Amino acid sequence: MTPAERVLRALDELREAMAAVLAQPPEPVEPGALMTLTAAARTLGVSRSTVTRWADDGRLRTVGGHRSRRVPRAALDALVATGRP
Numbered sequence: 001m002t003p004a005e006r007v008l009r010a011l012d013e014l015r016e017a018m019a020a021v022l023a024q025p026p027e028p029v030e031p032g033a034l035m036t037l038t039a040a041a042r043t044l045g046v047s048r049s050t051v052t053r054w055a056d057d058g059r060l061r062t063v064g065g066h067r068s069r070r071v072p073r074a075a076l077d078a079l080v081a082t083g084r085p
Contacts, residue, residue: 033073034070034071037071039071044079055071059079060076
């Protein structure tokens with residue numbers, strides 16, 4: 001198999017994998033289930049900058065754009081349940 005054929009095969013596999021991911025329904029979000037970073041910080045008893053750092057580091061899952069991020073209540077509950085950020 002030539003290098004070009006290997007690349008084309010890899011691209012086909014990537015396309016199929018992406019189609020499978022995109023075909024999955026989005027995770028449902030209940031109304032009121034999203035909190036601002038400030039509200040999440042108040043709930044956790046830490047500063048907003050701490051919550052922002054945790055979100056930037058990937059320790060706390062957020063949704064939305066960088067300037068309008070929200071914390072799903074389930075992600076906040078999971079963080080509290082583990083007892084460690």
